[in-house]
Amino acid sequence: MSATVPAIEVPRTISSQRRTKDRIFSIALWASVVIALIPLLLIVYRVVRLGLAAVSVSLFAHTALPANMAGGGMKQAFLGTAMIVGIAIVISVPLGVLTGIYLSEYGSGRIASVVRFTAEILLSIPSIVAGAFIWALVVVALGSFSGFAAGVALTVIMWPIMARATEEVLRLVPTELREGGLALGYPRWRVIMRVVLPTAGAGVLTAIMLAVARGLGETAPVLLTALGNDFVNTNPMKPTDAVPLRVYNYVQSAYPAWRALAWGGALMLLLGVLVLSVTARMLSIRQQRRMR
Amino acid sequence: MPDTRRGFHDELEALQREILEMGELAGDAVQHAVHAVVFRDSNEAQGVIDGDDEIDGRYLDIDQRTLQTLALQTPVAADLRLVSAIIHVNLHLERTGDQAVNIAKLHLLTEDLPGSDAMRGQIREMGDLVVRMLRTAMEAFDRRDLDLSLQLPKMDDPVDRLNRASHLEALKLADDPSALDWGLHMNLVSRALERVGDQAVDIAEQVGFLITGEFREFTDASHEVELP
Amino acid sequence: MREIDVSSLSAWFGSKQVLHDINLGIERSAATAIIGPSGCGKSTLIRCLNRMHEEVRGARVEGKVLFDGEDIYDPRVDPVVIRRRIGMVFQKPNPFPTMSILENTVAGLKLLGRLPKAELQARGEKALRAAGLWDEVKDRLGDPGGRLSGGQQQRLCIARALAVEPDVLLMDEPASALDPSSTLRIEELVTELKDRYTVVIVTHNMQQAARVADWTLFMLYGEVVEFGPTSRIFTTPEDKRTEDYVTGRFG
Numbered sequence: 038m039s040a041t042v043p044a045i046e047v048p049r050t051i052s053s054q055r056r057t058k059d060r061i062f063s064i065a066l067w068a069s070v071v072i073a074l075i076p077l078l079l080i081v082y083r084v085v086r087l088g089l090a091a092v093s094v095s096l097f098a099h100t101a102l103p104a105n106m107a108g109g110g111m112k113q114a115f116l117g118t119a120m121i122v123g124i125a126i127v128i129s130v131p132l133g134v135l136t137g138i139y140l141s142e143y144g145s146g147r148i149a150s151v152v153r154f155t156a157e158i159l160l161s162i163p164s165i166v167a168g169a170f171i172w173a174l175v176v177v178a179l180g181s182f183s184g185f186a187a188g189v190a191l192t193v194i195m196w197p198i199m200a201r202a203t204e205e206v207l208r209l210v211p212t213e214l215r216e217g218g219l220a221l222g223y224p225r226w227r228v229i230m231r232v233v234l235p236t237a238g239a240g241v242l243t244a245i246m247l248a249v250a251r252g253l254g255e256t257a258p259v260l261l262t263a264l265g266n267d268f269v270n271t272n273p274m275k276p277t278d279a280v281p282l283r284v285y286n287y288v289q290s291a292y293p294a295w296r297a298l299a300w301g302g303a304l305m306l307l308l309g310v311l312v313l314s315v316t317a318r319m320l321s322i323r324q325q326r327r328m329r
Numbered sequence: 330m331p332d333t334r335r336g337f338h339d340e341l342e343a344l345q346r347e348i349l350e351m352g353e354l355a356g357d358a359v360q361h362a363v364h365a366v367v368f369r370d371s372n373e374a375q376g377v378i379d380g381d382d383e384i385d386g387r388y389l390d391i392d393q394r395t396l397q398t399l400a401l402q403t404p405v406a407a408d409l410r411l412v413s414a415i416i417h418v419n420l421h422l423e424r425t426g427d428q429a430v431n432i433a434k435l436h437l438l439t440e441d442l443p444g445s446d447a448m449r450g451q452i453r454e455m456g457d458l459v460v461r462m463l464r465t466a467m468e469a470f471d472r473r474d475l476d477l478s479l480q481l482p483k484m485d486d487p488v489d490r491l492n493r494a495s496h497l498e499a500l501k502l503a504d505d506p507s508a509l510d511w512g513l514h515m516n517l518v519s520r521a522l523e524r525v526g527d528q529a530v531d532i533a534e535q536v537g538f539l540i541t542g543e544f545r546e547f548t549d550a551s552h553e554v555e556l557p
Numbered sequence: 558m559r560e561i562d563v564s565s566l567s568a569w570f571g572s573k574q575v576l577h578d579i580n581l582g583i584e585r586s587a588a589t590a591i592i593g594p595s596g597c598g599k600s601t602l603i604r605c606l607n608r609m610h611e612e613v614r615g616a617r618v619e620g621k622v623l624f625d626g627e628d629i630y631d632p633r634v635d636p637v638v639i640r641r642r643i644g645m646v647f648q649k650p651n652p653f654p655t656m657s658i659l660e661n662t663v664a665g666l667k668l669l670g671r672l673p674k675a676e677l678q679a680r681g682e683k684a685l686r687a688a689g690l691w692d693e694v695k696d697r698l699g700d701p702g703g704r705l706s707g708g709q710q711q712r713l714c715i716a717r718a719l720a721v722e723p724d725v726l727l728m729d730e731p732a733s734a735l736d737p738s739s740t741l742r743i744e745e746l747v748t749e750l751k752d753r754y755t756v757v758i759v760t761h762n763m764q765q766a767a768r769v770a771d772w773t774l775f776m777l778y779g780e781v782v783e784f785g786p787t788s789r790i791f792t793t794p795e796d797k798r799t800e801d802y803v804t805g806r807f808g
Contacts, residue, residue: 145614213651217714219612221665221721222641231664235655334741336748337768400791401767 081307088304091297096305100268109294111302113269114283117184118253120271121263121279124188125252129195130245136196137203137244142229144204153204156197167193168258175262182264184277190258198248206240206324207233239324243317250313254306256281280306337402341411344394345471348415348422351387352467355422356460358384358429359525363456366436366518367449374433374440384426391419407539414539418470421528421535425463428521428528435514435521442511448498452515455491455522458484462529469536478540481533482547488526495519560585560725560755561606566620568601568610575601577779579620583725583772588751590770590787591759594802598779599759603727606757607643608636625724641668644718648730650710652702652717658685659698661713665721680720688716689746708739715746719754726750728758732765744769763803767791775799 099110136156140149159167171190176182210233218228234241264276265286280302287299358377365374395416398404404412462484469478499512530547538544561583568576575598583589583606591599604610605618608629621628629639644665652661662681666672672680681698685691690712694705702713711731718726728747732740747769750756760766766773766787773790775782775798783790783799794800801807 211651213647213649214653216609216612216647217651217653217717218664220607220609220640220645220647221717222637222639222668224637227668231667232653236653238655334768335745396792397788401788403764403767 084300084304084307087297087300088302088307091301092304096298096301109298111278111280111283111287111298113266114278114280114302115305116269116271117263117266117278118280120184120273120277121187121191121259122249122252124185124273125191125195126245126249128188129192129199129248132192133196133199133244133248134203134241136200137207137241138229138234140200140204141207142225142233153201156200159193159197160201162193163257164194164255165257165261168261171258172261179274181274182262182276184263184270184273184275187259187263187277187279188273190262191252191255194255194258195248195252198251199244202244202247203237203241206237206244209240210236237324239320243321243324246313246317246320250310250317253309253313254281256285260285334402337398337404337408340394340398340402341404341408344391344398344415345411347387347391348418349467349471351384351391351419351422352463352470354380354384354387355425355429356463356467358426359432359456359463359522360460362429362432362436363452363460363522365433366515367453367456369436369440369444371437371440374436377433378430381426381430384423388419388423388426391415395419410539410542414470414535417535418532421531425525425528428525431521432518435518439511439514442507442514443505444511444515445498445502445508447501448495448512448515451491451495451498452518452522455488455495455519458488458491459522459525459529462488462526463532466529466532466536469533470539473536473540475537475540478533478536479547481530485526485530485548488523492519492523558585559583560624561757562621562623563606564621564623566602566605566618566622568598568605568619569617570613571615575779576605579781581774581781581784583755583757585755586752587771588747588756588758588769589772589774590766591757591774591776592761592763592766592802593776593782594807595761597776599776600729601779602776603645603729603757603759606725606727607640607645609640609645611636641665641721642723643725643727644721644723645727645729646711646714646718646731648733650707650714650734652705652710652713654701654703656702657699658694658702658705658713661702662716662720664717668721681716684716684720685713687719687750688712689742689749690716706739708735708742711735711739711743712746715743719750723754725755725757728756730759730761733761740765763791775802777802 095110097110097112097115100113136152140153143149144153168190171186171193175186175189179186214232214236215228218232219225223231259279259282263279263282265282266276266278270277284299284302284306287295287302290296290299358380361373361380362377364370365377395412398412402408462481465477465484466481468474469481496516499509499516502508502512527548534545534547537547559582561581563579563581563583566576566579566581567574579602591602593599601610606622606629608618610616610618618630620630622630624639624643627634629636653664656664659678659681662684663677666677666680682691682695685694690709693709694700694713702710705713711734715726715731732743735743744765747756747758751771758766758770770787772785773787774784775790775794775796777798783794783796785795789795790799791803794803
């Protein structure tokens with residue numbers, strides 16, 4: 038005896054009930070996005086508003102002046118950050134990019150797994166721990182706070198970012214290109230130098246930029262290693278000032294002039310990170326388009 | 330748009346040329362055989378018999394090459410019809426060559442016997458007709474001329490008539506046994522010539538197939554055929 | 558005259574054996590096609606001929622491949638040197654995206670040291686002509702290699718392989734990723750190339766093998782089933798499995 042299955046009624050139009058559900062869901066999603074954006078927008082607004090007032094030539098041209106005098110600046114902080122981040126770049130870029138290349142091109146053994154794991158851990162290490170570690174290692178050993186120590190501390194933070202990002206970018210280079218190079222009789226190193234790296238090109242640059250963007254803003258490691266300085270310091274082995282440090286100090290100050298300068302510094306930091314991130318993003322989009 | 334299968338198409342052209350050459354040889358063979366009978370030239374007859382090796386050799390060569398072409402080039406459309414037509418025409422021409430040999434042999438068998446000029450005249454006429462039919466069919470093939478190929482069945486009618494007439498002519502020789510002997514053999518010659526005519530019509534049918542993609546019988550042994 | 562002599566060649570991916578005791582002779586100045594169903598090992602075999610198989614992690618080879626009197630698997634032999642004499646073209650065209658058309662073509666020549674620009678230009682032109690691409694690109698040699706159509710890119714890769722003047726050209730399904738008319742152009746190219754080079758071409762398209770190759774090898778489950786002149790393989794194969802494959806009864 039055969040039973041007939043009743044045909045399923047497929048409605049011709051969307052019921053109003055469903056329409057309402059759709060709408061509620063869309064609104065909820067939009068609302069979450071807006072809520073998430075609000076703090077960001079508020080921060081940006083506040084920093085820009087307060088910081089713009091302080092931005093002037095003297096911000097960059099002058100060093101700290103006694104508390105109640107107008108017209109001071111944080112020239113030494115900008116130069117200090119430049120020096121510290123510069124040192125960090127010099128150490129971490131070769132280290133990070135080469136590690137990235139190693140992980141991508143040779144990285145299927147045990148050693149590679151260990152390296153990769155280490156980089157992952159370091160990526161999420163609290164930056165104050167990195168700072169403390171370098172303090173113990175470098176500052177104590179050398180007997181003084183220094184820009185160099187701060188540079189090394191930032192390296193600890195920046196290197197894993199560069200290594201992992203470089204690895205990711207290089208992995209995106211299609212295997213066929215490597216095979217094409219090998220089939221021509223290229224030794225492995227040449228395949229990497231002449232085919233893989235140039236193709237990944239902008240991607241590696243992106244990796245570096247992202248790492249630098251992070252390094253620019255790190256306060257804790259710099260705090261523990263550079264100490265800070267009211268005056269311009271060109272000797273990397275001596276205590277050096279840095280923008281985040283200066284902002285940290287000035288923002289808590291009783292002096293309105295200094296508080297104003299702090300916002301100026303904060304704005305510059307924000308701008309720096311923004312420019313780097315946006316540029317990195319644009320480069321990355323162009324790179325992806327090229328790979329297709 | 331460049332011809333990307335040049336090697337293959339070159340081979341097709343080569344095969345076509347070979348078939349046309351073979352057509353010439355077959356036509357010549359029939360002509361010489363008839364000539365030998367009519368003018369009682371035994372050397373010429375022997376020449377036809379010897380020359381058949383060449384025709385057979387070409388037949389094998391074309392046969393093998395068409396098989397290769399089918400296997401290796403998987404021709405389609407007009408190319409495929411051409412290869413098929415070449416295979417068939419190849420066979421018809423080889424048979425034509427064999428008929429020429431038969432005619433030559435029949436002369437050699439009867440070279441010493443007395444004959445009849447009337448019958449020789451008929452045979453000569455038949456020979457001219459079928460050779461012309463063959464050459465017409467081959468020309469139709471060469472030029473892909475459908476109208477020309479449709480002429481063939483009509484050209485076959487006088488051949489059939491002459492064939493029947495030669496039987497009657499042979500009967501007139503009944504009084505002389507050796508002349509009759511000759512006459513009966515000449516009947517076989519006229520039958521061979523009639524067969525050559527059939528081969529020519531078959532070739533024309535292949536031309537029709539090649540051009541139109543449809544195979545139509547121009548003549549059918551069992552019933553009348555309507556032609557456009 | 559044998560260009561390459563394969564003897565008792567076996568290959569593994571990790572613990573999985575994909576080639577079983579292959580014995581084969583590749584004739585010089587001729588095209589040899591390798592056909593067979595998916596997974597029969599034809600790509601693996603061709604990659605063993607220029608030691609590309611071992612570039613994959615865990616891949617292993619045993620046996621001998623004699624080329625020019627030497628076993629290319631001899632431990633003293635550098636694979637890089639072998640690959641300069643045995644070139645390869647892949648299924649997916651892979652021109653280097655950061656190089657121009659001319660730079661791509663002469664990419665292999667850079668290994669020979671610094672050559673003067675004029676010579677690079679001349680050799681690049683020669684290779685591009687041999688690959689049937691010169692007329693289409695002669696006015697835009699500086700354009701990026703990636704801007705060409707698929708068929709052109711593949712011919713560029715062929716030019717790149719030819720520029721180093723190898724003895725052997727290995728082609729792993731070179732036309733599979735191309736449209737039919739580009740495919741026919743590549744086939745026409747192969748018939749031209751086989752006069753000067755020894756070509757080995759893997760193809761999953763039997764008719765392509767029939768059109769292009771002088772010798773055909775039929776493989777199944779990592780073994781040689783039949784090897785012989787193409788015309789024999791496609792008219793009167795000796796092994797029933799070959800017959801079944803080429804007639805389409807299986808595979």
